[in-house]
Every structure is written in C-alpha cells, then in structure tokens.
Amino acid sequence: MNAAYxxxxxxxxxxxxxxWFWTSLMAKTLPFxxxxxxxxxxxxxxxxVYRDYYTGLIVILLLVEAxxxxxxTSYNSLPIATTGGIFVTLLLIYLDFYSARRRxxxxxxxxxxxxxxxxxxxxxxxxxxxPAHISLLWFIxxxxxxxxxxxxxxxxxxxxxxxxxxHFGIDGxxxxxxxxxxxxxxxxxxxxxxxxxxxxxxxxxxxxxxxxDPANPEADVAYQHELRHRTSQILPLLATMINLxxxxxxxxxxxxxxxxxxNAVVPVLMVMLLIVIIGIMVYLTRTxxxxxxxxxxxxxNTKFVAQDDDRYWIAGMFYYNPDDPALWIEKxxxxxxxxxxxxxxxxxxxxxxxxxxxxxxxxxALVR
Amino acid sequence: MFLMIEIDxxxxxxxxxxxxxxxxxxxxxxxxxxxxxxxxxxxADFGINLHTVNKAYDLxxxxxxxxxxxxxxxxxxxxxxxxxxxxxxxxxLLAEAYAKNVSSEEILKNCQLILQEFAxxxxxxxxxxxxxxx
Numbered sequence: 001m002n003a004a005y006x007x008x009x010x011x012x013x014x015x016x017x018x019x020w021f022w023t024s025l026m027a028k029t030l031p032f033x034x035x036x037x038x039x040x041x042x043x044x045x046x047x048x049v050y051r052d053y054y055t056g057l058i059v060i061l062l063l064v065e066a067x068x069x070x071x072x073t074s075y076n077s078l079p080i081a082t083t084g085g086i087f088v089t090l091l092l093i094y095l096d097f098y099s100a101r102r103r104x105x106x107x108x109x110x111x112x113x114x115x116x117x118x119x120x121x122x123x124x125x126x127x128x129x130x131p132a133h134i135s136l137l138w139f140i141x142x143x144x145x146x147x148x149x150x151x152x153x154x155x156x157x158x159x160x161x162x163x164x165x166x167h168f169g170i171d172g173x174x175x176x177x178x179x180x181x182x183x184x185x186x187x188x189x190x191x192x193x194x195x196x197x198x199x200x201x202x203x204x205x206x207x208x209x210x211x212x213d214p215a216n217p218e219a220d221v222a223y224q225h226e227l228r229h230r231t232s233q234i235l236p237l238l239a240t241m242i243n244l245x246x247x248x249x250x251x252x253x254x255x256x257x258x259x260x261x262x263n264a265v266v267p268v269l270m271v272m273l274l275i276v277i278i279g280i281m282v283y284l285t286r287t288x289x290x291x292x293x294x295x296x297x298x299x300x301n302t303k304f305v306a307q308d309d310d311r312y313w314i315a316g317m318f319y320y321n322p323d324d325p326a327l328w329i330e331k332x333x334x335x336x337x338x339x340x341x342x343x344x345x346x347x348x349x350x351x352x353x354x355x356x357x358x359x360x361x362x363x364x365a366l367v368r
Numbered sequence: 369m370f371l372m373i374e375i376d377x378x379x380x381x382x383x384x385x386x387x388x389x390x391x392x393x394x395x396x397x398x399x400x401x402x403x404x405x406x407x408x409x410x411x412a413d414f415g416i417n418l419h420t421v422n423k424a425y426d427l428x429x430x431x432x433x434x435x436x437x438x439x440x441x442x443x444x445x446x447x448x449x450x451x452x453x454x455x456x457x458x459x460x461l462l463a464e465a466y467a468k469n470v471s472s473e474e475i476l477k478n479c480q481l482i483l484q485e486f487a488x489x490x491x492x493x494x495x496x497x498x499x500x501x502x
Contacts, residue, residue, distance in 0.1 A: 122372040123413035125405050209412050217370050307375060312415075324415040325408060 005072035008085040032101040033316035056096035138236035145243040156254040214304040385424035396490035406441035
C-alpha cells in the first residue's frame, strides 16, 4: 500500500465518475453520439444500452482497482500502478462507450428508425441579422488585471535578483528557481493567451452557426439564445478570475508579496480556482439539463426531424464534411466545438496541433 | 422566419431555398426591404456548399425577388414582372392534375385555398409560421 496506489485509485475513480455523469450531457436525440429521431428516444434498447454502460463502468472500476492493488502490493511497481492503471481505465471506458454506441447505431439501422420521416436541416434566418453581442465592456476588469500584471513585471524587473523562486514545496520553501528574464515572460504570457482566447470566444459565439431543431423550432431558438447569452456572460467572469489568480502568483514571484506568505496564499488560490471550476461545471450542467428537459417537455413536430448527420461524423467524434463552409462545429457530445476536417483550414489546424505536440515531446526528449 | 432543406430530397437544394424564400415573401414573412443572411452565413448555417446558396440567390435575383449586395448580402426587393417561364410551369402543373382527371372546380378550389392561406398569413401580426399545421 503506497501513495502511488492511492493516487491511481483516485484518478481511476475520477475518470469513471466523469464517464458516468458525462452521459447526462448527451442530448436525448444523440445517445452516445448516434442521431435518432425524437419519437424513438424512449425505445427500450436505449434504456438497455444505458444500463449496460453503467454496469460496465462499475466493472471497470472494480477491475482496475483490484489490478492496481495487485501490482502495488506484489511488485511495488510505480509506473504500472499509476500511468498504466490510468491508461487501462481510459481504454476500458472507451471500449464500454464504443460498444454502447455500436448497439444503438445497429438498432437504428436494423429498425429503420428514419423510415417515413422527412430529414431536414433548419436555420433561422431572422435572428441572424442581429447577433446578440454582449457588451465587451465586461472584459475590462480582466484587461486591467492583465495590464497590472505586466506593469508589476516591468517595474520590479530591474530590482529583482537574477534567479527567482517559481516552485514551492509543501513546507513553503522554494525548491525551483527560474532566470528572471524567463519569469518575465512565463507569467504574463498565459494570462494574455487565456484572455485572448476567452475574448475571442465571447465575440465568436454570437456569430456561430445557428441550426434549429425542426421538431420544435421556436423552443430551440429560445434555448439557443439563452445558452449563448449565458455563455457570453460567464466568459468575462472566467477571464477575470484566471487573471486574478495569475496576478497573485506573479506578485509572489516578483517579490511584491513576501514569499513567507506563500503558505497562506496558496490555499486561497486553490479555493479560487476550485470556485471557478465548480462554477463552470454547475453552469454547464444546468444549461444542458435545461435543454434535455425542454426537448422532452414540449410537443414535438413529428413530420420533420433533424437530419441524420451520422454520415459526417467519423467514429462519432470527428466531423468531416467538405461541403460545409463552417470551420468550427458544435460538438455532438459534451460541450464545445470541434474542427471541420473537411475544411482546408480545419486540416491546417489539426496538422499544426499534432505538429506542436510532436515537437514539444521531441524537445523534451532532446533536453533529457 | 425558418428555412429548411432536405439534403436527400430529389428536389435540388437551391430550388428548395428559392421556393421557400418566395413563399416567405408571398406570405408576408419577408416583406420588401428585409435582408436575407449572406451567402456564406446561410451556407454555414445549413452546412452546405457556398455555390448552392449562390445559385439560389442568383436565381431569386434574376426572377426579380431579391437584390444582391456585395457587402450586406441580399435584400428582398420585388420587381413586378413575372418570370417568362411562370406560365409554362403553371401550365405543366395544371396539366398534371387535369390529366389525372381532377375536376376543374377542385383545381380552382385548391388554388383559391393556397392564395387564401398567403393572405391570411399576411394578416398575422407577428408573421409567425405555424409549423404544427404543416
């Protein structure tokens, strides 16, 4: 029994819990990423698949915990018990998910669920004229903190020692040091990146593609407006909180706050970060459950249904549609956007992401 | 107003867009001066090729329903002249029903009902469509 085993168990448990609750983010008409017509959401096969998926998760958890315990006690092997355990958990969860997805896809195909339904793509052409832009003034606090951070760095730079403490042990004593020129950049840069990213998102979201569910267009438009509005509201708040956290860190690093206070400051930072994460989680889950409730509550229009767009989704995860001019596509499962791999810019994006990952791994290997 | 397309329909997508825009104009949901989304925007909303939307807008402009503008997209603008092919198409449609022995009264009654529907939707205050009745 050691710390590594406990860590691995916790990580695997977290992964399984995440995989469990992730299903509640799936739209009723997209169980496990398979598009189904609205009149089939209560098919018994779907309930079966859900039940088997959850059972699978419990089995995975027990299996991984037992195997981890075995490796940790008999071999005291750290790498196998930790990284191996997490990797195996991920793989098993994926297999569980994949089999659920496959079963629903097969039921849909053999039951010919789309027979007699007219599959359409619907767009609202009236609301496109006035995208509900949020006032970007809400980003001002985040910008002010960002500027403060840069000013702190510039003002303190000449009086700083050549080496700065950037990493602290549990006892509050610095155990890693960084050259001050490097520290000058490594602190404000993440803040600039995240602020730019969140600012870009807040600007982009109101203009994003607006497809409407033909089963219930009015309710769907209302929901989408609300979602966009809420998302644009939380983004400036998020930017402000992240910048605030980074400002406190840079004030410690650049010696405005004494390092002896680190022990008191770190928990505060952790709590702030936790509040941000929990806030986002609550916000997103609430919004998504709202959508699912609305979808089942309202009387659906049965003649027209959303197009079965499974053909564009490779393995249910990667969107490939060369005809579609859109670069960013809303994900079918979970939250966020994915890139259209059929779009030339989408290809450029994916290739550069892979290249960046490969280069950074290569650099690490070279440094060692 | 909602537009919808059926990707798998036998009717070409550009014709689907054209017909719905014209119906929208007829029923008063797209009064003259209304701007339509840009070609790029509509293509992105539907997830279809830009050329398809371009074709629909081009046709609508040639037939005198919209005016294309370089920057703002398209605006509903109606020129009174009916297109040359309208009579031809009307003839073909009526022939279809007549050949199947549908009586003249019934054909006329159907025409009347459709025209009445347009007029009624014109009178609706919020220009809302009734999807449940489709």
